Amino acid sequence: MTMPAAIRKKSWSRKQKRLATIAALGVVLALATTLVLVALRDQIVFFYSPSDVIARQVEAGTPIRLGGLVKDGSWTRDGQENHFIVTDNASDIVASYTGILPDLFREGQGVVAEGSMGDDGSFIASNVLAKHDENYIPKEVVDALKASGEWRPETATP
Template sequence: MKTRHKRFILIMLGLLLLSGAAVLVLNAFNSNLVFFFTPTQVAADEAPRGKAFRVGGMVKEGSLLRDSETGRFVVTDTQKDVVVLYKGMLPDLFKEGRGVVAQGRLNAQGEFVASEVLAKHDENYMPPEAKHAMDQAAARRAPETTKP
């Protein structure tokens, strides 16, 4: 076999290995990708069924029910609500009327079963996606003014 053929085979083998590694990396990235949805999007059935995603907004006042190991609360974007169930200890900063992002899946009853709950960490912070969704919902609710 000529040196030229050997070099060609080595280059092709290297490209094949690089392609295989790229496919594995992209597959791992895609399987760990978690999208964010607002309660309005979840209510409109835009959220994936059977796949993990994040839902964020404000914890609705008066909606928090806790027992020894489970928490149940409602996340709202002031337009639609999503019931969230969480088994475990809620974060210390978690309170009604504050921002929250929960990661999990929808169950058969349409409730969001969270595997992780993240509370806002200071008075000025809200996830950008949740802030944007809250602003959009407020804009839709605001009465439109017309000029005479």
């Protein structure tokens, strides 16, 4: 005696089982990726030139990397308090750093500083990255200077 079609349980074919397994794995992978990106969101530090900081109106307290050239005649030092201007020759940002700067830090040279914007629009550096030699400019700074049309390849090598 056979059961009517409405009562019979429908069994899944191998193809349907395989597709269901792949779909479930896809959902798990998407969820894991989302969780990782949310967890790392606070750890990502973006690189900005002074023009980018002004154009994007970076909020005070947001961790960023500021890169450009140390403006000639702008560096002042009082003990471990250092104040200087970072420029991309289109815009300038006043920066301050408390601590010992790298030996090769000087005016007219490229610099990348990690820190955040202050409430007054100045940059408060927590770290100033060292350079390899006196001709080295970080790739991000070179790219920003090229974008602003201020790149002078005869003065530095990336």
